[in-house]
Amino acid sequence: MDQSISLNKFISDTGYCSRREADNLITQGRVLLNDRPAALGNRYKPGDTVEVDGSLITAAKKEKRVYLALNKPPGITTTTELHIKDNIISFVNYPQRIFPIGRLDKDSEGLIFLTNDGDIINKILRAANNHEKEYVVRVNKPINPAFVQQMSQGVPILDTRTLPCKVQMMGRQTFRITLTQGLNRQIRRMCEYLGYTVVGLQRVRIMNVRLDKLPLGKWRHLSEAEISFLKESVADSSKVRSEDNPSAPRKKAPARTPAKDHPKTAFxxxxxxxxxxxxxxxxxxxxxxxxxxxxxxxxxxxxxxxxxxxxxxxxxxxxxxxxxxxxxxx
Incomplete structure (x- = not known):
């Protein structure tokens, strides 16, 4: 029976980094498999030797899975690059190697996960899984029902149109929005398109995990119930595609462009x-x-x-x- 696994998964399972980061390390020529430069798509089998930047990576170094929920304060950058000032890894200062799941703008605050489980990171980040993320947003001027309707129906940004989402007015200048996609600075760009400026943005929920009363700048371990629900929610994720085909995520990006061209060609x-x-x-x-x-x-x-x-x-x-x-x- 074949006991091999994809090389990026092996590196991720050791807790060294996420699979995406492992793919970057491989393409940069920083990974050796059996003393030879590794390539995307390589597989690891028991007995192989793997080195990253000259350091031996073995399955024996695999650590216990860690799942953290952090209430990120504004000013902290969601990156694993330790040389960047106010990076999230140095801010948390956890004794084990961890990395964030997804991103949260430097100017934003609220809930973000950190873990050493590369499998769950890839599954949660996949847009096709439609995982909900809920935010409370404050803008620079009063909003109205028309604003809520336009935001919920989708706004054209970044050469695409945002997916329909749930939007609820909470106050004269505050609203709650639930997204199932994560475009770069999506909420801020959506508001800017409608003539508003975001002055405060807080993520209060990711899937089944809520921020609740977790103080700003503090973190906690996810409960067993929360972890179990997360794993069940991503169980149907296309795991095989990411393991065996590192280029699989790239196929999703071009899929957006035909969607834009269809109405033009059919018009x-x-x-x-x-x-x-x-x-x-x-x-x-x-x-x-x-x-x-x-x-x-x-x-x-x-x-x-x-x-x-x-x-x-x-x-x-x-x-x-x-x-x-x-x-x-x-």
Whole structure:
């Protein structure tokens, strides 16, 4: 029985980093598999040696799973790069190697998970899983029902349109919003598009875990019930795709572009040809040909086609005198 696993999963399971970070390390040439530079898609099997930046990584170093909930204060950057000032890892200062699940803007505050479980990170981050994240937002001026409706229906940002979401007015300048996607600075960009500026943003819930009364800047361990629910919620995630196909996430990005092009391509070509087709049978065949991308060549061919019979007709009247000439000679 094959006991091998993907290399990025092995590195993640040791608690060294997440799978995505492991893929980055591999592409940067910082990972050796059996003394040879590793490549995306490589698999680890018992007995193999794995080195990252010259340090041996073994399954024996695998640590107990850690799941933390932090009430991140504003000013803390969600990154594992320790050289960056006010990074979240140094702020928490946990004795084991952990990394955040997702991001929370530096200017924002509220709930964020940290763990050394690479499997659950990938599953939670997958947008296809539609995991809810709830925020309380305060803007710079009063909001109205029209604002709530526009936000809930989706707003065009970052060359796409945000998915429909739940929005509830809480006060003159405060609203609650629940998202199932995580575009870069999504809420701030949505508000800016509608002419508002976010002056305060707090994430209060991720899936089944709520911020509740956790003080700002403090963290706690997730309860067994919370962990169990999280794992059950992501159990149906496409785990195999991320393990065996590191490029699988890239297939999702191009999927957004066709969605934008569909309305454009379906707008003019389909509406214009249809009325012509109903008028006659022959003309639409001629009209439809130029729309295939060769508008100049085929009309030219038609002209030639018209000229050829005219030449042949002219040729026929010229032939009788020739025949007549032959008769005179005879």
């Amino acid at each position: 003019t070509p389909e509406t214009k040809p249809s009325p012509h087709k109903h008028k006659t049978t022959k003309p639409p065949a001629k009209d439809s040909k130029p729309r295939t991308g060769k508008p100049t060549e085929k009309p030219g061919k038609r002209e030639n086609a018209v000229q050829k019979p005219s030449q042949s007709r002219r040729g026929k009247p010229s032939s009788p005198p020739k025949n007549a000439g032959k008769r005179r000679r005879g």
